[in-house]
Amino acid sequence: MGKICVVGIAGGTASGKSTLVKNIGNHFGDRITVISHDSYYKAHDYMTYEERCKINYDHPDAFDTELMIEHVQKLKEGFDVEIPVYDFTVHNRAKGETEAKEPRDVIVVEGILVFADPRLRELMDVKIFVDTEADVRIMRRMKRDLTKRARTIESVIEQYETTVKPMHDQFVEPSKKYADIIIPHGGKNKVGVGIIVDHIESLLR
Numbered sequence: 001m002g003k004i005c006v007v008g009i010a011g012g013t014a015s016g017k018s019t020l021v022k023n024i025g026n027h028f029g030d031r032i033t034v035i036s037h038d039s040y041y042k043a044h045d046y047m048t049y050e051e052r053c054k055i056n057y058d059h060p061d062a063f064d065t066e067l068m069i070e071h072v073q074k075l076k077e078g079f080d081v082e083i084p085v086y087d088f089t090v091h092n093r094a095k096g097e098t099e100a101k102e103p104r105d106v107i108v109v110e111g112i113l114v115f116a117d118p119r120l121r122e123l124m125d126v127k128i129f130v131d132t133e134a135d136v137r138i139m140r141r142m143k144r145d146l147t148k149r150a151r152t153i154e155s156v157i158e159q160y161e162t163t164v165k166p167m168h169d170q171f172v173e174p175s176k177k178y179a180d181i182i183i184p185h186g187g188k189n190k191v192g193v194g195i196i197v198d199h200i201e202s203l204l205r
Helices: 017-031 049-053 065-076 134-148 153-178 190-204
Strands: 005-011 032-036 081-087 092-101 106-110 126-131 181-184
Touching (some): 017 106, 017 126, 017 190, 032 065, 065 081, 065 106, 126 190, 181 190
Parallel strands (some): 005 106, 032 106, 126 181
Antiparallel strands (some): 081 092
16 A cells, blocks of 8 residues: 555534545545544443433543544554444444444544644644534534434534534634635535545645
């Protein structure tokens, strides 16, 4: 295997990171491996469901970033890794389940807080921040959490007001300063996607 390019993609909740990753993946095909920070939420087997519901999942401490850093390092060195599987419907890791990831030309590391840890940033060859207006993000999050994560409207609004927005203002938005490229509108920005793909290809060459 030749050079491996690590691409960091950050941005607020429901900003369009996944769409951007998908469109980059459409170009690179089987040359890309994607790992999400969401997979690295810490396990809380000792807590009840009610207790897990009260955790601040938008704070850096909610993630096992140490493990993610270890996995990115191993992928860069050419080794396969087994990443955790997280079940959002129960706010906990799926017991005994992992997902195999193998090194490819392009390794995408995505999540709201992937720029918050300097050790993780140092592993990235290019850092992209997806910048989307707050009202658009909350509507997208509402739709996603209701349909895919078995949440209620009340729980989504409460979580947004108590943790999502405050943590966005404290940690996510300030991390934008570390980005090499800022993309408005996420994966729907075709010009932005084209620039990113061309830049990654140039790094691989």
